[in-house]
Amino acid sequence: MRYDPKKIEARWQKKWLADKTYEPDFKHAKKPFYNLMMFPYTSAEGLHIGGMRTFTGVDIYGRLKRMQGYDVFEPIGLDAFGIHSENYGLKTGRHPMTYGRVLEKNFYRQLAMMGNGFAWDERLETNDAEYYRWTQWIFVQMFKRGLAYRKKQAVNWCPSCKTVLADEQVIAGECERCGSVVVKKELEQWFFRITQYTERLLQNLEKIDWSERVKIAQKNWIGKSEGAMIKFKVKSDVKNDDIEVFTTRPDTLFGATYLVVAPEHEFIESHKSQITNYVQVVAYVKKARTKAEADRIAAGKEKTGVELKGIKAINPANNEEISIFVADYVLGSYGTGAIMAVPAHDERDFAFAKKYKIANRQVIEPVFIQTTEPGIVRKDLPFEHRDAIIAIVKHWSEEKYIGLKWKTVAWQTLVTGGIEKGQTAEEAAKAEIREEAGFLHPKLIADLGIIHGKWYHVPKQVNRFGHARALYFELQDGAREAISEAEQKNHDMFWFSKEDLEKFLSPESHRWALAILDRSRAYTGDGILTHSGSFTGMDSEEAKWEITKFVRGKRVSQYHLRDWLLSRQRYWGPPIPMIFCEVCKNTGRGERPEMPGWYAVPEKNLPVKLPFVKDFRPTGTDQSPLASVATFYKVRCPKCKKMARRETDVSDTFLDSAWYFLRYPSTRSARSGQVPWDQEITKKWLPVSIYIGGAEHSVLHLMYSRFLTMAFCDWKLLKFEEPFPKFRAHGLITKDGAKMSKSKGNVVNPDDYIRAYGADAVRMYLAFLAPFEQGGDFRDTGIRGITRFLERVWKFAHKVIMIRQPAEKNLKRSFGHRPQDDALQIILHKTIKKVTEDIENLQYNTAISALMILLNEVEASQNAVGAEDIKIFLKLLAPFAPHITEELWQKSGNRELGAGSRKFRSIHREAWPKYNPRFIQENMVDFIFQINGKTRVVIEIKRGSSQQEATRLARNLDAVKQRLPSEPTRVIFIPDKLINFVVQ
């Protein structure tokens, strides 16, 4: 009897389907478990090996749950709409509407071959009119509730896909799909108001159990920053009004020496008559607006801009008149599209101000807190304030500077010390230079201002809050006196070039002193205010809100997240179900007051079917191919019944997949309902129990799904606001270390491997190769180990079932009937425990290794193994290798039940084995004897042995005895684990 996977796999797949083994009873299920994987999209390449790994990973988990008594629902379907399938059609000249069926069939065939426990009866496709009528219905609801709107703005345009894209679909300036450089286009488009949910999308992240990296990605994408809105008065000869800016640093307001508006800012247009150099400004704006996003970034740090002449703004903190610029380093889409510029405390403003020679005023004195040893601030000690100096001292004839290496503590500093009573900073510095370096003739060249520092002064054992004046000296000559012995014990003195000195210095405050000598950087950290009127001396954190109050600003949060741009100028998607009526627009009528002329297609007229269009190529204009199909777009206005025009854009494919999980359980029962899902079933089955998918969808699919679910919850259509309380991101499968892609020609096709080794072997290899959440490299050789394992299982199980079982009828030596200390019993129960826990933690690789260990063990002690043992083994293996275990199970089961039993009962519906904690405790434990923490001997001793017993044993062990004096300094005893003798 050879193990022939091809034969048995096909047989059981057919049987399961006929038996409806994996179809839950939606109405009556007692323990519903919604086991979901991310929706695959139909692709010409078919199923990817990485996709197979995800699906089997989910399936393994679901099979455990099913055997644990849950009613597991593991749906499957296809996201068949979208640019991916459409582009394939364009390339091959095959129409997606017809050829899509072929791809679909192939995809389902591949999925079926994996042997997953899919509920095939509930499958759905997004391009099915019965599905997308509800996608359109969602759009209509969004519109009716003011969450869908049209707006003209500069949007991302992919020249290769010939459509606009959402921000989320632009990765570092490139199209997420095809990698082309995205350009900006000024277009009127449909948006969903996801920004209305920003704060909830952010807050809820705390409540959901997701892979940490995905949560962080969402958090970054939402991009919250806290700050203030501040109004600046604008003055000109013509009229006075104001301009509002957003800043996270209102504490630097006194240092704001100019304002900048983005090229897109309406301020420019509305102040046309006041700007005396308007022609020049408009030329700049025009150039900036046509620049591709990528060019704008590539242009890098070189800042450009034009001053708006003829108008000035007033800094509300000090009533100073300041200039206004337009510059493309300010984005129109963030904050108010205008900023206050503080050259002294912002890198970008610093660079711009330097180029255009705008005043730079320091208003924050830096405070550096020591974060590295030696010198980390002790939390339990108070601060001792101290006025001090930091002196940069230059050589009298060379480009060299003094650095001090401390001998008592690992500090490397400039010349530094305290200011004594009655001393000026200059006097104090000169005294230190003489004491620490011996030089007699330093000349003060520059006062670099105050630098504060908090640190723990190790030699003096106090927390210091130092206020140091940084001074720059040049030595007039080399005249020098001897350094006292006391000082010589404190430091060594060295000369350094400026670069070497910067590397040499350890406290950040000293490095900063060197940086301001060149005036090459802006200080962007927190500190203490200076040159800030009555706020001088205040901490910047406190000053932020005090100054905001002072100038009547508002404390607000800003977010990076933008509204979801939803329209696509393409063919292969659900038409956006809207109608525009010119007549109504002109009379000011419309369904929403803010959008005259626009009407949603009445719900009874949904779906708006996508017509068959022979030439479905994108036009490359801002119009979809549907715009040239008169029979499609010509429609009567739902209100006035005059001729109107249908919207001809289709919706983003991410809308199709943002709600599919709500539909699955209801595919068969909600066909003609008022909402896309059956309320009763939804209440029972949702939210999703566990969701598994790729981290690459962190800010696309997952964000959109959360958004829609929240909206539905607010509309009382759902009772939960998070669709996926538990989500795990799987790892990526590479081939030869590289991401698989068609262009690289390294795509692994699962078909070939399943054909060669069987689905069970491929499944197990994919699970064994690395922890599920980690991913790894696909190697052909790796499958061999799994194949060997399955063949051994096959042979061994046959041996037990066919030969031994009949003979052991009365032998009560199997599971549960063994003596307490039976070695096989112990390992059996341990394996049950480990496999159960590992599957629950998605650690399939170690679960499989535990099964391998069990098989090794069991083969080595064949005599003791009974049919009951083998059946437990098969159950534990069943989630990973569903076919071979079913085959062997049925073989063993038929004998047990007798020839009379005809009823099919799948192993996958049998109860998962339970372990007995009592049997896991061995009587003997491996006990470690250590000397000074080094293991010397390991021997088996009785569980529960005392320290005295262990010590007595130790004294009889040669390896220990030799090294052990009569009285060890110390003994550490950990029961049932180790004893460690500490010897001097």
Next chain:
RNA sequence: GCCGCUGUGAUGAAAUUGGCAAACAUGCGGGACUCAAAAUCCCGUGGGGGCAACCCCUUGUCGGUUCAAGUCCGACCAGCGGCACCA
């Protein structure tokens, strides 16, 4: 630049959360079976030393805490991922 993750044999990876580093597999070497090969089975396999029982070293690098560190703390190096002219 900011935020996060990961560094363990030739390779994929384990390590009951601070307690025998390298489980399980792959690969490689040797042997058995065979006319031969494949398959299968057995033995060996981190590095160094010793005739040997054994000993010393080893988890990216350096330092620290501890009786004991792959695991905790600090610095650095390398790789991966997210964000990034976001005020």
